[in-house]
Amino acid sequence: MADLTTVFAGVRSPNPFWLASAPPTNTAYQINKAFEYGWGGAVWKTIGDPVLNVCNRYGAFEMGGQKLLAINNVELISDRPLAVNLKEIAEVKRLWPDRAVVVSAMVSSNPEAWRTIVQQIEDTGADAIELNYGCPHGMSERGMGAAVGQVPEYCSLITSWVTEVASIPVIVKLTPNVTDITKPARAAVAGRANGLSLINTINSIVGVDLDSFELRPNIGGKGGHGGYAGPAVKPIALHMLSQVAIDPEVKAAGVPISGMGGVQTWRDAAEFLLLGATTVQVCTAVMHYGFRLIEDLTDGLSNWLDSKGICSVSEVVGASTHRVSDFGDLDLSFKTVARIDEDKCIQCNLCYVACDEGAHQCIDLTVDGVRIDPAALAADRASLKAGVGPQGRKPQPKVREEDCVGCDLCSLVCPVEGCITMVEVPPERPSVTWNELVRTRPDVTTDWDAMNAYRAEMGIDIH
């Protein structure tokens, strides 16, 4: 069984799964329970300045009967008295010496306030501090949270206030509500952060009620942007994680990253690890299903590592980051085509209509191997009704491989597992990237006539 033990900026945990700073880490009751289930660590729900909450606080993004594809929230940082939180943190850490107990904090932007909270947190015996530079609502209007995370200078300054006085590791949690996540990440590193965590929630309005015209969540007839999280944000989180993980300044500093944003299963977690996360934080999935998820998270991750012959989770951290590339460095000669397994095909023809109307017109409908004119489909239907030809025959979609541009849309819409596969075929010309073309044949990249000549030369035919 693979070793799931994780060390993050010197903080050890028995597995890489931490509860993110959020409603599931609001109380000692919850975190004790989570640790009993086996969670490796927990980031205490942000403590700091006094707040009052509203209701309703959460809204959900649902689709096709799938609940909580994402959650939107306007809940603020902990609204429990600071002293209560500090007392409970100390109690939890005393009970669970082997788990990572990290405390998220957010106070007004002055050095004294930060020094005070750092001292209070250290007095609890907590393993690390996470600076909440991400909260996108409520706190940001008061100059905290995302208001800091969106301005690299503030990010750097406040981080340095904290790292000057802290004796335990300082993790900076980044907001995704920026154009380039590497800027605040570098700023945090410049402030001597010991670790980074991302992503916090994304600005969002989750919906509008079509009966009342009220926003969701509805707060006394009004609403506003809240933080968006859950499975739907995972691709955005993975992208931002990868950008930070491959950033030269972040790499040079050697700070670990705690990844989060839509982690629901061990598979999601593995992807975060592969793109450079040392630990993985989870919130929405636990809000949906409870702490018991940890059993499959650790079991599934361990079984996957075993199946790959990997002894320790640390070995996969960042294992895919070298594959993260700019478009200009992608091989333009790499070629795939779609193949339909006709034995598996159920003739729903979703690939046909997607290709014909949404992509590049490379799939035909055929009957007995002969292409049928799509315009004649309706007539074909009439002939079927009239009993002409074999009853119940269904058109079979077929890919014209010579025209297939390898876009992959057909396999993405196909509802049958393994029916359409993208098959790699031998390249028809030497490997070349756009950046190489820019260097070697600059005219091709700026002039259509040169491009057309290049295409003719290379045998590139675009229908």
Next chain:
Amino acid sequence: MDRSPLPLEQLQAAFTETYPRYTENEAFVEASRCLYCFDAPCIKACPTDIDVPTFIRKIATGNVLGAATTILESNLMGHTCGRVCPVDELCVGACVLGAEHRPIAIGRLQRYATDHLFATGAMPFEPAPPTGKRVAVVGAGPAGLSCAGELAKLGVEAHVFERSELPGGLSTYGIVVMREPVAVALEEVEFVKRLGVQVHTGVEVGEDLDPQRLVSEFDAVVIAAGTGKVPRLGVPGEDLEGVTDALDFIAATKMAEKDGLAHLYDVKVGREVIVVGAGNTAVDAATIARRLGADRVTMVYRRGLGDMPAYDHEVAFVRNEGVDIRLLTQPVEFLGEGGRVVGVRCVRMALGEPDASGRRSPEPVPGSEFVLPADQVVLAIGQEKRLGLFAAFGLEVAHGYVKTDAELRTSHPKVFAAGDCARLTGHALTVTAAQDGKIAAKAIARQLGLDVPAPAPGEPTGRPILTQPPVREQVGGVGG
């Protein structure tokens, strides 16, 4: 034979619609499973061309009124069809998810959509301005109502003449209440009436109304009169008390349900019931007898299992209800005591050479007679043709059915025919009757020079030419 011995609660449960209405969430979840196929096979499998993926998607998006409109645009009898169509043989049977998954419950979704529309009282159609043309329709069953409704949408003044007390035909009188309550059939009629159709009940053409007057006073006449009573079997004892026509038996439960399920106690049922026949009507009658509390119900059929006209799922269903099926058994005499039936003398049959229908014809086995005890015998051996009515219009007839071309023109230039009375071949279903009504309405409109929307590419203008042997059951069962 006596009133049901069952307590009211049990009777009510036994005669309530088999499938409860989907909740909003159930409908949403089921509709969301639909793949929204392109050129979907379920559309091809629907005799009325309902755009199934579109109406299901509309349910999934919460546009339930739009879903019902999509259904009714193609089939004004969609409210009934969602309940009675043999969907496993049609749309659901064609669903691409049937192969490895669970096909979409298209019938139940259709019912969810039309139930919504009928509950709201919405009228999604606006009939064309009056054209001054008048058409008479004989029979207010699905074919007649569909035809009249489609004509009304085109601005034709349509009058439907129905001999029964209530309109709706088999939807009202013949489909078991577990599948379609009478109220559903009647609200469907009301919808057609709101399109401008005038329905005259209790008027029998040929008795109360001169057929020639219809022909002369209307611009066209549609015969959609269905079929008649169950014919006599032609064996001794058929007039004994306790020998019943299956259609009357079913109709009695329909009328009881209409008035409140407690009226089921007015329907007489035996303790030991023999049902003669093996079609879907026989299945329905046997089911009703069991559910009214008969101790033993036996269907007797002179041919073998494979020749039973009832759908396989209906046969499986009725066996589940506890009904025995005696195959290769032919009643030869109904035995009576004091004028009441007490048993059926039967003879065993053996299969001989194939007959004209291709089925091996059963022949009596000499000396194999035996008696089945019975205090009720229900005959479900087909329906009589309405030859007198056809003759009164001077129509050519083939094998007991009105002879028509593919667009349902009869031998009389002003007379059309639709539905079971004109169904020489093919499936006698509510949905095919509804399609007949559409075909006849369009053919009439064209004949009257009305502005008829040109057929969409591929839209069939006539009946399909079917090659398979006819399925001769109209009533639709409770199972499946």
